[in-house]
Amino acid sequence: MQGIDFVKGHGTENDFVVLPDPDGKLDLTPARVRALCDRNRGLGADGVLRVVRAGLVEDVPSDVDPDGWFMDYRNADGSVAEMCGNGVRVFAAYLREAGLAEAEFVVGTRSGPRPVVAHEDGHVTVHMGPVRIFGESTATVGGREFAGVAVDVGNPHLACLIEDDPSELDLTALDLTVPPGHDSVFFPHGVNVEFARKLAPDAIQMRVHERGVGETRSCGTGTVAAVAAMLHLAGKRTGESTVDIPGGRVRVGITEDGSTLTGPAVLVARGRLDPVWWSAY
């Protein structure tokens, strides 16, 4: 066995190991995902993006083209998630760089087809699909309860907006080294939790604790959820905002029937996994 090619990349410092697997031959077990993402015994990443033809994957939504590229996304803990906004941008950058896609194409995901536009400046716009507000709930951090809006961006989010109390404005003080408490009946499959505050009418700042990962430097679907929640609380259905996360800045647009996410996608390194290391997991 020759080893397995990989690419390492990030989108606003939400980092991924990209595994090209056009013929669907890789046996990507949860143990291998955990090892790859481990920052000591593996390459280190928030998640893995397997690049495979959609027709070779089970349980792909019926509206995804079987001949198109499919982003098989896994969280660092080995779990499967429906969608990853930063991941789609990195996935698109990989396909462009490999000469496998035009500047505009569609990425298949477990949440459905996601059209992308790769811009000359290295940014990528992803059409993130419809955003659905499905109620309100709370998150608990360090014994304090935060009200949040439940948002479905293909994956589940609880976006907590901290606006009114100046003593709560310091997002950096929140301890996200442990998962925020949440209502596991309301979110039976777990939840990504965002904490955001408004900087200006069209600018917010955000931190996130991701299901299956922990605190990350950015979460694309989370930024969309936070902007949708901010608009919802202001009684609006559409709008645009920048979102500053620890790893950089993205721009989010919410329309009547969809949403967009624009931000950078960076390919950092290419290499080959040692087959002995791979087979040990």
Ligand SMILES: N[C@@H](CCC[C@H](N)C(=O)O)C(=O)O
């Ligand atoms: N980082 C991602 C979201 C990845 C999936 C998430 N952790 C989940 O389990 O739903 C993004 O950029 O959207």
